[in-house]
Amino acid sequence: MLDRRQFIATSLGLSATAITGPSAAAAANTYDETVKSSRAPLQAVPRDRELVRFATLAANSHNTQPWIFSVRGNVIAIAPDFKRRCPAVDPDDHHLFVSLGCAAENLILAASTLGWHADAAVDGDRIVITLDEAPQDTSALAAAIPIRQCTRAAFDGRPAAPETLRRLEDACREPNVAAILMTERAAIAGVTDYVLEGNSAQMRDKAFMRELVSWIRFNEAEALATMDGLFSPASGNPSLPSWVARPLLKLFFTEGGENKKYREELDSSAGVVVLAADRSDKSHWIAVGRACQRFGLQATALGLKYSFINQPVEVAALRQQFGASLGLGERRPDIVMRFGTGPDLPGSLRRPPELVMQS
Numbered sequence: 001m002l003d004r005r006q007f008i009a010t011s012l013g014l015s016a017t018a019i020t021g022p023s024a025a026a027a028a029n030t031y032d033e034t035v036k037s038s039r040a041p042l043q044a045v046p047r048d049r050e051l052v053r054f055a056t057l058a059a060n061s062h063n064t065q066p067w068i069f070s071v072r073g074n075v076i077a078i079a080p081d082f083k084r085r086c087p088a089v090d091p092d093d094h095h096l097f098v099s100l101g102c103a104a105e106n107l108i109l110a111a112s113t114l115g116w117h118a119d120a121a122v123d124g125d126r127i128v129i130t131l132d133e134a135p136q137d138t139s140a141l142a143a144a145i146p147i148r149q150c151t152r153a154a155f156d157g158r159p160a161a162p163e164t165l166r167r168l169e170d171a172c173r174e175p176n177v178a179a180i181l182m183t184e185r186a187a188i189a190g191v192t193d194y195v196l197e198g199n200s201a202q203m204r205d206k207a208f209m210r211e212l213v214s215w216i217r218f219n220e221a222e223a224l225a226t227m228d229g230l231f232s233p234a235s236g237n238p239s240l241p242s243w244v245a246r247p248l249l250k251l252f253f254t255e256g257g258e259n260k261k262y263r264e265e266l267d268s269s270a271g272v273v274v275l276a277a278d279r280s281d282k283s284h285w286i287a288v289g290r291a292c293q294r295f296g297l298q299a300t301a302l303g304l305k306y307s308f309i310n311q312p313v314e315v316a317a318l319r320q321q322f323g324a325s326l327g328l329g330e331r332r333p334d335i336v337m338r339f340g341t342g343p344d345l346p347g348s349l350r351r352p353p354e355l356v357m358q359s
């Protein structure tokens, strides 16, 4: 016998999960159990659900998870979910399309592990991935998908070995995308100045702050209710009831405090990488996403941590000057990341495949 919820769902042609939302999907589990199950080892079946699950483990701006997947036979399309765009930090949807590129890269790597060669093409706003049977190909990058995370913490200051740097640089190789890898302290200090200037500008921008705070999940219950957003402990902050955390934010989340934290994070990093595509359009932003995801996976596979420090490319007034300082001329710098050796922080949540797959 159907209960009322199942009855409504069935009448509307929806799954029960789709109508109840993420909180019901996660209700039975604790935060840690939910993270663990979303990051469980890849299974061969059900293939499409598994590939989508691994795709969604990709880095994505503010963890908004701005994607919709649809499957027709051996073709999987990834489309933008514009309801999840962030107009303040990302007015032209640059980060949104980079995030789709990150998801596509995960999906392609996971597919090859299961014995599918994946061919990706950009069609308007969508990434269309065609799967063809191929020998199984396990790679260190694919194995790193469920472990990778962005680590917003100070690192231990250890430099990276030349072989490590070579592998990180190789991971970023993507047609029409340049990677500038910096390890000299003077070059990193130059990037730090832009990060701090960008952070100050963003923290004085009310719309930016409103949007950022709307994506912060201050504790496990809040995060489980939406299965998205920026989980405070994943950024090294304590888990607090919302009524305590929100007033404290004004006291502790200050321009000076954040700038000090970013300086420490950059001073303790082994290096910084900037990605810049030859052109600035959706297909190039997607290409940047693929390179940036491979960078994160390669760093993870090598036992390193990484995080994004995108302030210099997010603040439009700084972007061109930042690019020029790196010799990019008119080219737009797309993504800035730092890397090094650092701690494990709690993982962030993802909405289950049922909520991001469209039939």
Ligand SMILES: Cc1cc2nc3c(=O)[nH]c(=O)nc-3n(C[C@H](O)[C@H](O)[C@H](O)COP(=O)(O)O)c2cc1C
Pocket (backbone or CB within 6 Å): 057, 058, 059, 060, 061, 062, 063, 094, 095, 096, 098, 099, 102, 148, 149, 150, 151, 152, 229, 230, 307, 308, 309, 310, 311, 347, 348
């Ligand atoms: C295009 C893009 C831009 C991002 N910008 C930032 C950033 O400026 N600062 C930051 O701390 N994280 C940034 N991130 C990282 C996301 O916040 C992170 O991937 C997301 O919260 C999910 O967490 P996870 O990668 O640890 O799974 C960015 C990610 C992407 C793909």
